Amino acid sequence: MNILVTGGAGFIGSQVADAYIEHDHHVVIIDNLSTGQKEFINSKAVFYEADITDPSVAEIIKSENIQVINHHAAQISVHDSVKDPVADAKSNIIGTLQLLQHTVSSGVGKFIFASTGGAIYGEQDYFPADEEHPLKPTSPYGLSKLSVEGYLRFYQEQYGLSTTVLRYGNVFGPRQNPHGEAGVVAIFCNRLLKDQAPVINGDGEQTRDYVFVRDVVRANVMALGPDCSGIFNVGTGREATVNELARSLLQRAGSDIAPQYAPGRGYEQRRSCLDCKKIKDSLAWEPKVSLEEGLVETYKFFTNNKN
Numbered sequence: 001m002n003i004l005v006t007g008g009a010g011f012i013g014s015q016v017a018d019a020y021i022e023h024d025h026h027v028v029i030i031d032n033l034s035t036g037q038k039e040f041i042n043s044k045a046v047f048y049e050a051d052i053t054d055p056s057v058a059e060i061i062k063s064e065n066i067q068v069i070n071h072h073a074a075q076i077s078v079h080d081s082v083k084d085p086v087a088d089a090k091s092n093i094i095g096t097l098q099l100l101q102h103t104v105s106s107g108v109g110k111f112i113f114a115s116t117g118g119a120i121y122g123e124q125d126y127f128p129a130d131e132e133h134p135l136k137p138t139s140p141y142g143l144s145k146l147s148v149e150g151y152l153r154f155y156q157e158q159y160g161l162s163t164t165v166l167r168y169g170n171v172f173g174p175r176q177n178p179h180g181e182a183g184v185v186a187i188f189c190n191r192l193l194k195d196q197a198p199v200i201n202g203d204g205e206q207t208r209d210y211v212f213v214r215d216v217v218r219a220n221v222m223a224l225g226p227d228c229s230g231i232f233n234v235g236t237g238r239e240a241t242v243n244e245l246a247r248s249l250l251q252r253a254g255s256d257i258a259p260q261y262a263p264g265r266g267y268e269q270r271r272s273c274l275d276c277k278k279i280k281d282s283l284a285w286e287p288k289v290s291l292e293e294g295l296v297e298t299y300k301f302f303t304n305n306k307n
């Protein structure tokens, strides 16, 4: 298949592109390199350096005869979305809508969307949250993902576009950007390798559902299946606190530095945990990498890529 991976120079998108190429698909990547890196781009992919809002994207989709769009390009920082909700919406809502318009004009049959299970449910009413849980995002980032999910329903009903929404937990693993506001595992690894203390916002007892990037990539491969449409949580069903993450990584680094505590962020949820029964029953997807195994591999990656 001819597949466009937007954000294919980024942490998750680049590894999705690698997997699609391994499965013999023709992969085209569009990325503006705002957080992505050129060296993550698979040499067998056709790469266009462009913003998803750029008018040239329509022509790329047509000329490359794209059949599937896997949409990972986004402004990914919850913190930045609170500071500048308009910029977040321009990239995450308007940019996605423009892509959806191109799917209609070019006859693209399928759209896979990287949504969020960590930020779309808000403070959960029950644990773990299944896909039917009320959607009450506490940030503009979560609202932008919710908004796109609504548009996807419209494009499916109006134009028959096949849509798959993957609501990720907190994805971690090799290639995650350690310099931004998102990606606590990468940020902690980076600080520990510089002998700096991990900085924990709040009391560190907030929980997230941490899912390893290779497992997320596998869900994206399964999402190409002809019968795979709908909304699926992609997580582990297990919660870990930030304090636990810090302890585990400090141990791995053989460091006795004490974590530093900074003020909490009001817009951050207290707990997040995803029920992944639906994707298990529908696609036989299950996470294969435990948090500990994933942390070992991630720490090793950052050790080997210090510079």
Ligand SMILES: NC(=O)c1ccc[n+]([C@@H]2O[C@H](COP(=O)([O-])OP(=O)(O)OC[C@H]3O[C@@H](n4cnc5c(N)ncnc54)[C@H](O)[C@@H]3O)[C@@H](O)[C@H]2O)c1
Pocket (backbone or CB within 6 Å): 006, 007, 008, 009, 010, 011, 012, 013, 030, 031, 032, 033, 034, 035, 036, 037, 050, 051, 052, 053, 071, 072, 073, 074, 075, 076, 091, 095, 114, 115, 116, 117, 118, 167, 168, 169, 170, 171, 172, 177
């Ligand atoms: N990392 C997570 O825990 C997580 C959780 C839930 C959902 N997601 C979603 O997965 C997707 C990928 O996230 P990631 O963690 O790999 O982040 P990332 O920042 O590494 O990847 C995003 C990529 O998109 C590119 N990009 C950003 N805005 C663009 C634009 N307007 N036009 C073209 N390219 C643009 C960036 O350069 C980067 O390569 C995002 O949609 C994100 O919202 C990530």
